[in-house]
Structure formats: C-alpha cells, structure tokens
Amino acid sequence: MIGFIKKDLAMIKSNFKLIGILLVLYTVMGLMNKMDISFILPFISVIIMMSTFSYDNYNNWDTYSISFPNGRKNSVKSKYITTILMTSIISIITIILSFIIAYKNNQTNYEQILITNLLEVAATLLVLTFMYPIIYKFGIEKARISIFLIIFGIAIIGSVIAGYIDLSSIINSLSFLEDYFILILIVITIIMVYASYKISVKIFEKKEF
Secondary structure: OHHHHHHHHHHHHOOHHHHHHHHHHHHHHHHOOOOOHHHOHHHHHHHHHHHHHHHHHHOOHHHHHOOOOOHHHHHHHHHHHHHHHHHHHHHHHHHHHHHHHHHHOOOOOHHHHHHHHHHHHHHHHHHHHHHHHHHHHHOHHHHHHHHHHHHHHHHHHHHHHHHHOOHHHHHHHOHHHHHHHHHHHHHHHHHHHHHHHHHHHHHHHHOOO
C-alpha cells in the first residue's frame, strides 16, 4: 500500500509550486487585512485530490491497481490516507500563518482562530468523504456533475427548511455542548471519514473494469 500512497504523492508533487504561490499570495493579503486565509487553503487540498482522480482515470490506474494483492482495498485506503496527510499538512501551515497574521495585525483571539481553522479542516474532510464514494461509483467525470446537482439540491432544501425552523432556538438548546465542541467535532469527523472509506471500498470492490 505504501507504493499506492507514493504514487498519489508523486502526482501531488507537481502542484507544490502552485501551493507555494498561493501560500505567499494569501499570506500577503492576510497581512494587509484583505482576506481571511483560514477558509481558503484547506480547500486547496480538495482541488489537488480531485486532480489525482483525473490522473488515475487518464492513465487507467484503477485497471492496473486491481492486479495487485488486495489492490482494490489498498487503492481506496491509500487515497484516504493521502487525503488526510495532505489536508493535515496544509491545515497546519494555515494555522501557523493565521497566528502570524493575527500577531502582526494585533489580533489576540488565538483560541477563536484555532477553532475556525479546525472547523475548516473538518469541513474539508467532510466534503471529501461525501465526494469520494460518488467518484468511485460514477467515475470522476460523471461525479463532478452528480456532486454539483446534489450540493445544489441540498442548498435549496436547506434554505426552505431554514425558512420554517427557528434555528436560533435549536442553537440555544445545544449551548450546553459548547465545552465539548472540539471533541465532538473530532469524533464526528472520524466517524464520517471511516464510514465514507467503508462505503468507497464496498463500491470499488464490486466495480467492473
């Protein structure tokens, strides 16, 4: 499986220059109070990981990978491991840069900055865990359309529901969970990632090439 991970990392390596440029650009904009970088950089990992699926599709990697022992399972597992590594590294860099920017701009609410960045990490992983089973089911090209339609549908349904439900009362009723927020966030993220992984493995093991 290490070889599978190295393969994804090798493909990601070609995007390192782009990541470096974006890091410098967003850091400068953050220092000028022009942008909050916390919500930008983690989602770079989404774009980069999507590109690995495109490379796999172009090079018929899936057909080749299933010829290895446990090839199907290891192929999926390596994709999730690479995703977690990539998201974690970019997020750690983002947190450090956010602290530096906050210090330079005389902002001392470091706890809030940390929580905001952790939320972005969780959101990034949840987006990916939502997308991966769809990609394994329909392929990267069809998945792009399916994901767009699903997200668009969820947005419409969410806006309709929000018009009939008093969200403020729900938030107030859950205020007792505030002290355990980070722990709950970590647990939910782990559960979602693991569930997504199991679904993706099940789909990929039944897929024919």
